[in-house]
Amino acid sequence: MHTRPSPRRTSGPRARATARLAAGLLAAAALLVSACSSGSSTTPAGDTADAAPAALPRATPSALSSYYSQRLRWQSCGASGFQCATMKAPLDYDNPGAGDVRLAVARKNATGKGRPIGSLLVNPGGPGGSAIDYLQSYAGIGYPANVRARYDMVAMDPRGVARSEPVKCLDGRQMDAYTQADMTPDDQREQNALVAADKEFDESCGAHSARLLRHVSTVEAARDMDILRAVLGDRRLNYVGASYGTFLGATYAGLFPDRVGRLVLDGAMDPSIDARTLNLDQTAGFETAFQAFSKDCVRRSGCPLGGKGTTPAQVGDHLKAFFHKLDAHPIPTGDADGRKLSEPLATTGVIAAMYDQGAWEQLREALASAMKENDGASLLALSDSYYERNASGHYSNLMMANSAVNCLDLPPAFTGPDQVRQALPAFEKASPVFGDALAWAALNCAYWPVKATGKPHRIEARGAAPIVVVGTTRDPATPYRWAQSLSRQLSSGHLLTYVGDGHTAYGRGSTCIDTSINTYLLNGTPPPPGKRCS
Template identity: 80%
Template sequence: MHTRPSPRRIRSLRPRRTARLAAGLLTAGALLLTACSSGSSTSASGTVDAALAALPRSTPSGLMPYYSQRLHWRDCGVPGFQCTTMKAPLDYAEPEGASIRLAVARKKATGKEKPLGSLLVNPGGPGGSAVDYLQQYAGVGYPEEVRARYDMVAMDPRGVARSEPVECLDGRQMDAYTQTDTTPDDTRERDALVTADRKFAESCGAHSARLLRHVSTVEAARDMDILRALLGDPKLNYVGASYGTFLGATYAGLFPERVGRMVLDGAMDPSLDARRLNLDQTAGFETAFQAFAKDCVRHSDCPLGGKGTTPEQAGDHLKAFFRQLDARPVPAHDKDGRKLTEALATTGVIAAMYDEGAWEQLREALALAMKEKDGSGLLALADSYYERDAKGHYSNLMMANAAVNCLDLPPAFTGPEDVEKALPEFEKASPVFGSGLAWAALNCTYWPVRATGEPHRIEAKGAAPIVVVGTVRDPATPYRWAQSLARQLSSARLLTYDGDGHTAYGRGSACIDSAINTYLLHGTPPPAGKRCS
């Protein structure tokens, strides 16, 4: 996927625009895939994967110590929020063995009416901190009537942020990694890209060997069930965005009878393999760019062309700019001496595709770089995407993202020759981003741990109604993924947002918010075929 994001880096951008443009400006990554009309997929062996099988209803005796532990809540320095930790087995196949400690936060229901229990939230990623999301956005920004009836709860998944984070490269090494050219023009540049991916993988293996085999989405979903029990909830109420929809759907597949009110917003399709996922997401970013281009050329300060310029012509202007940066990066007034490279500029543009609210910022950043040779605006967008702070420190988002993705699915490509064969297909999906996103999907090829997951359908037979939300022009989780997941889940209701940006809940549509709030508060899912704008 794109400059250094791993193939399924899908996250909701919202927390820091509240900050991260869709996650602060974002975090993107590229998830990728296109759902087949049947909703099924074919694995590398040529067999059609079976539906995710539910676990036994009774809790195995070896897990009882985990299900019976007590949570000790304490103030965690953010007004109104409490924090704790819980233990889960490192390896669910050997629950008597080593354990892992997971960070949990909550904000108690604020209303006087009888609480509806806990509402677990996850912003996506994989690798996004759910605790940060709760404290910075969900715990204060979710509708007041929802916060009044639910204890708002979040848990950083294993390997993420406060939950024994995966560690790989330091800040300076990450700076070099994020600047690696992902559109190699010759053998030397191709070899440099392969070397960078190998170094990243080897570093993760050296620093986090204990964790890398045990950060799968299935394991994280099982952790969620332990938390559900410790919170005293007979069923799990959950809102997951982006990758959080895959996590929630996986939970539903494992524990269908324990599903309460579940919203999957910006849905992923678990039936797709990594290459298809990346290809679909590539097309999704192209769709989002065309929407941005149409808006941009209506403004006098658009550097991609004026009135009458087509999205295709605007894309040509942007590609020409990227080629110029590939040959000669421009200054970015960065205290650490970084310049705006093609890789960082591409990341900055992709970051802004997550939220149409960032289009003005992107337009200004492009104008600054293209007309005034000042790359600071696009560099800021790229840093937000990567969660790099002003001191040059990175969160572990990128490390955890790769660790989870590379464990959940076999790699998209077997090597650089495989990528080169796929380039025409990716460039057709996106003339602007196709080449870079194809090469960026090479990262799992050199991962030190073999994938334990495969593409699979999730039916969750017997689950309560699940609301699947899809945005028509979503760049990171294409709408057809939501359609496919809704067909797979036996109790799903598809809620459609005819709009732009990544995810739909809390992004300005009163129709979407009303439908989801009604479901969360009263248990009434939206009618079949419900569509909002």
Template identity: 80%
Template sequence: MRTRPSPRSRRHRRTRPRSAIRLTAGFLAAAALLVSACSSGNSTTSAGGRVEAALAELPRSTPSGLAPYYTQRLRWRDCGVPGFQCATMRAPLDYDRPDAGDVRLAVARKKATGKGKPLGSLLVNPGGPGGSAIGYLQQYAGVAYPAQVRARYDMVAVDPRGVARSEPVECLDGRQMDAYTQTDTTPDDAKERNALVAADRKFAESCGARSARLLRHVSTVEAARDMDILRAVLGDRRLNYVGASYGTFLGATYAGLFPARVGRMVLDGAMDPSLDARRLNLDQAAGFETAFRAFVKDCVRHSDCPLGGRGTTPAQAGDRLHAFFRKLDAHPIPADGRRLGEALATTGVIASMYDEGSWEQLREALTSAMKKKDGAGLLSLSDSYYERDADGGYSNLMMANAAVNCLDLPPAFSGPEDVQKALPAFEKASPVFGPGLAWATLNCTYWPVRATGEPHRIEAKGAAPIVVVGTVRDPATPYRWARSLAAQLSSARLLTYDGDGHTAYGRGSTCIDTAIDTYLLRGTPPPAGKRCS
């Protein structure tokens, strides 16, 4: 697989854009910690002997240099989307030097119109990093969140710095992106390894050349601080927030920096900020293997399953899929006027692991590709994952994703030789996807900006109750991460969904939805240890 965002911002049930972390930069939305926010009196020693500090709370008083940002007035205007208003908010490019210039952030809202006491603003983020929160608000949260929630809250979104409408990070053009996404990430020899390294270097150098001003200032800590400015200018004493996937890391970071300002906060599909990039990637490889096994179990019940029939084991199905990928590596097949090779086919399969509602589509796409040599179905899944349009243009999702990830954590590997040594562990975690996912982590190795973050715990002592949601067979944010984050946060309540797919809220579980809606509307968190199916 390529260094890429994980397929979120796509469609869940009820046309929900997926809020996923994207497979990139260690191919994962990773934890961020600026040096200025590192110090804490509390620390723990990890299994590897590294001392991990907890994210330190920022001073409760607003520094004088930030006062103009906290007191600005937003000028709301029509968005062009019925019912929504848009505005532009200023934030300091560099929080350590607030007089060094601004970054302009796009904000959108849909005002509460229902009966009942208003509850303020509810900020939403779909993940990524790199997913457009405004797109998510306008396409899903602002129209499909429960009516009673939308009636009581102003639904609000801000595209984080470097993302979509907020001074987007720019790197490659459409034709260059086509070449990049097709680069072989399961190199068989030195020539193919060199080609992969060259592709990652070109991507990184292009980001550095085209986005030099912003590239040092797109960390998760900075984005969380931007959210506090937004809270203030909206007139809210506390931040109410629903974040999914990477959005959980963004929300947890806010809680660590501003625990006294946490309102009702839901972190769905949680990340673990205490893990380094290599461990994050390895855990996610195992998560995709778990999801693939669940897909196979479903697939073989159908007579048209191209990976085998009843009695076929996940290992046997994996062998067949791996053999198909190897054939594509040597001989790409036609796909709607283009060609489908191993890299894009793998992307299409992994994209479908995020939502069990996509399994039927994947089964049909694999059947067409494996039996009819028609790759259009898998290519469509891959294009959706990359946010590539029919004209060959791409959103900036992948570019922003890499920029944030590479700033948030040091790279997983120092170079190709380091990846080669780690391959057995990745192959063990996922025989089907592990090697590709290991090689897909190289882009941060060549990033032009040094990481400012390190692995760390987030405790957020003194915060109001925070609901952490984990899905047992989540491929992108493994359930163990939710358990770990809930154990770190001093006020967390863990809500478990015993199911498949990425995230849980709004995906068909009445039990999950009722627990979260009750919390958002009444402030009553679910009981400790609550489990839903």
């Protein structure tokens, strides 16, 4: 999940500088708002976490029968071979008569001959990333041919996201101001300005999306997925979710364990940890990724943060010094709207590139342009890709939906600036480079107009079919230990490990990972215990 670079995202931004960065950021989308994604307690992960919501009855309640029996009207849309439809779900599952929410669905039929295995629902994360965009730009054409041959590839934008009655908050000009709010306040005046920016954002969401804000939780989105499963004619749900999409998939498994088909949870989140722990873990994860980037950078000629012999700590000091310089004197970007590269935009740009080592070269070049040529255009482009801002100054609703889901799912990490200041030493220890900014970014849910309905919990999904949980050892946004924890919580969890860098693992170049997951999707055979790939 994510809101101003505070991790929690998974495949969300569409207009990435490169296709691989696009997939990684999408998966990251869910993460950069993790700040609001967990409860406010300080309960560590483990047996002391609350139990997940109880599994729902197997029989469909009569009040929901019309939703489960509806027929979708498919029409051609977007790229060749794709069809789209609109599905209805109750706005409030506790009061189905209170009205509907309309959810956008897309599919691409299986390409092989004979009867397909069924539907394969995909979700790139966020929360807030458009699953339909992801399907049409990548999954529906880029997933392995043998998987696409056997499955109807399907996506649904979750409630409040993109085409599914999107949450609305600030307009483009207001979002420009919001993304440039100083996330490392140096004095009371700057702190007040940051709090005011968060309050304006939160109050705007409440003013423009009052009907939706109480009903965009992950539990509700998971229940929508079960209606879609039934409408598509599938007895069980087959699903691949990345980053936040793993939380959505695990939640489904907890609610409907008997309807779990083949579930892949890639870049797994741990639902049992509280917000502060979650944010500290992610902060440390980004530091780990930056350390790896630093070691790679100084081995290459022209590294803007130091040359051969420079330590990762020194690289970090150089980057921090650059951020501090921008804090006082933003640099030109050539932006049509007059935006300069400020400290918060530069920080976002660097964090965006941490999701995929394939973006490291782009980051080196962007830093060189900014630090040596006083040109911030490339770093601004990275920041814009993270926020899904186009050249016309229009933002997708990624950030808005992200906050809406995260702030409803779990209580805020911090309830006010005093708590942030008290936590700063721990965050700065976790990441000398990003800790300050990520701690303050975790304040955004403090002023949310709707009270959270969820809290940290364990998900066991007893009775579910085997579920594959994928963890990357140096994942910046979803630390590896989260995958370890989730695989232990799930009664049928199977951990698949990728030893490497970057956010998520499937489809990112590891033949071992891809073969393991494809075998599971096609044959239902999970990887053996302790399976590790590189």
